[in-house]
Amino acid sequence: MxxxxxxxxxxxxxxxxxxxxxxxxxxFFSFNASRLATVWGGFSTKWYAALFRNQQVLDALVLSLKIALLSATCATILGTMAGIALARFRRFRGRVLFSGLVTAPLIMPEVITGISTLMFFILLADWVGWPGSRGFTTITLAHITFSMVFVTTVVHARMLQADAAIEEAAMDLGSRPWQVLKDITLPVISPAILSGWLLAFTISLDDVVITSFVTGPGNTTLPLLIWSKVKLGVTPDINALATLIVLTVGAGVLIAGILLQRAERRRERDMQLAYRANQ
Amino acid sequence: MTPPPSASPASPATATTPAAARPAAAAGAGWFDRRGWRDVIIAAPYLWLVVFFLVPFLIVIAMSFATRTPTAPPFGFGGENPILNLQGYRRLFTDDLYIRAFLTSLLNAAVATLLCLLVGYPMALALTRVSPSRRNILLMLVVLPFWTSFLLRVYAWMGLMGTNSWFNRLLTDIWNFLVPADMALRYVPMMNTNFAVVLVMVYTYLPFMILPLYASLERLDPTLDEAAMDLGSRPAQVFRDITLPQSVPGIIAGGLLVFIPAAGELVIPTLVGNAGQPMIGRVIADEFASARDWPMASTVAVALLFLMVFPMMAYTHFQARSEERRKDAP
Incomplete structure (x- = not known):
C-alpha cells in the first residue's frame, strides 16, 4: 500500500x-558586502579574503585538527577494543559496570561531563602535580573519553551482526588469536571502525562545551573561537567561516555516502553473481 | 545507567588478572582466550573509562556534599566543615532560582520534544513511502545537518531571528497583515526568549527524532495496512489502530534522544535564550565558573542526573521487555 x-x-x-x-x-549572507550581517549590501567575497589572512582563525583550525586527529585515533583504538570485548567476551568480572561505563557518557549532559572532568584535572594537579597546565593534553584526553563510546556503539553493533563461527573455524584450523584478529575480525568490522573514526573525528572537531571547561589560556580551538565571537552576535566573517565549514563537511558526507552506496551495490551484484554461478 | 559506585574500586583490577579470565574461558567464551589478549582488550578501555569518566563522576557526587570554602580549590571536607553537608540539597528545594531553572528546562525540553514528534513523525512516515533510490538521498539530507557543526546550526538561526533579518521582517509583515492596526509590531521579538530556545532545539534535535521513528516505521508490514483497508478501515483508522501502536518503541527512543540533551542544554539557551530565565545547564555552568561554588554546581548536576536517569532506566527496561516479547511471539 x-x-x-x-x-x-x-x-x-x-x-x-x-x-x-x-x-x-x-x-547567502556570507557574500554580503555590508558590515551589517543581515542587511544586503551587494555581492562581495571580501570576508573570505579576510578569513584567510586571519592568523587567529588559522591557528585555531590547526589546533582543532591536531586534537581531532589524535583523539579520534586513540578513541577508535580504545572504542574498538571495548566493542570487541562487549560482543565476544560474554562473561568477565565487572561486565555490568563496563557496559554501564560505555553507555553513560552517551547520555551524560555535556555540562556535567565538563565540570566533572575539569574538577578531576584540578584535583589531580593538586595531588600529584600533573597536569601542570591545561590545554592540548587535557582537551585531547577529554575528547578521547567522550568520543570512544560512540566508536564502541558502532563497532559493537557490527560485531553482533558478524558471524563468530568464522573466527572459531579459523581457531580450529590453527590460527593464533592475533592472526584471527588481523585476518578476520578487523577486516569484517572495518567499515564500522572507519565510520567510528569519522564520528569521533567530527565530534571532537565540533565540541564546545566540554572543551570550554578543560582548556587553558592560549589554547583556543576553532569551535571555542567561534563560540566567543558568536556570543557577541552575527557577523559576516563568521558567516563566511561557517559557510566554508558547512560546505566542506557537506561535501565530505555526500562523497562518503555516494561511495558507501556504490560499494553496497557492488556487493549486492557480486552476491547475485556468486549465487547464479552456484546454480 | 551508572551502576552503584560501591562496585567500582575492586572490579577493574580483578578483571585484568588471569584468574578472573580463566573461568570465563572454561565456559567457552571464544577465540581470544589464550596469552592474555583478552585481558588487554578488556582492561585498556575499562581502565580508561574508570579513570577519566567514573572517577570524575564520583568526584561530582562527593563534591555535592562538600562545603564551599574560600580556598583553592574552593571546597572543604571534614575538619571544621561537616563531613556530609546537605546545605546544597536544602537550597535546591528552597531557593527560587533552582526550582525555576528546573521548571524552565523541563518545560522547554518537553515542548521541544513534542514539536519534534509532531514534525518528525509525518516526515519519517513520508520517508517510508518514497522510492528506495530517492529515500537514500532524503535520509542523507536528514543526517547531513547532524554532521555539520552544532554551534553553526544554532548560529544560522541567530541570523534569521535578529530584529532586522529578512525572516523577521517577513514574519512582521505577515503579523501586521493579519492583526488590527493597533496591534502592529515593528519586529517580532524572537531572540532571547524561550520560544527561540524551543525553536532552535527542535531544529538541532529533529534528526534524532526522525531516525529512530523511521527505523521503527520502516519495519512495519505493509500487508497489515492493506488488510485493514480491505476490511473497510479509513486511512485515519489504519494509522490510529495499526501504524501508531507499532511505532511506540521508535517514539520512546526518539523522545529520549531529544529530551535528555535538551534538558541539559547549555549552548542554545546561552546564545538565543532569556538570561533572566536560565535553564539548568546554564545554572550549573554559572555556579561553577562565575560563582566558583563547586559544591552547589555539583548538587545541581546530581539533581539534573536524577531527573534523567530514571526515564533512561525506565526506557531501557521497557525496551528490553518489549524485545523479549517480540522474540517470544511466533
Missing part, C-alpha cells in the same frame, strides 16, 4: 525547508 498522502509530503517538504533555509540564508 503505497498510497500518496498529500499531508505527509507537505510536512516533509516543510521539514526539509526548515532544515536548509537557515543554512542557505547564512551562506
Amino acid at each position: 503505497r498510497r500518496r498522502s498529500t499531508f505527509l509530503f507537505t510536512v516533509m517538504a516543510f521539514g526539509f525547508a526548515f532544515f536548509y533555509v537557515p543554512i542557505l540564508s547564512m551562506i
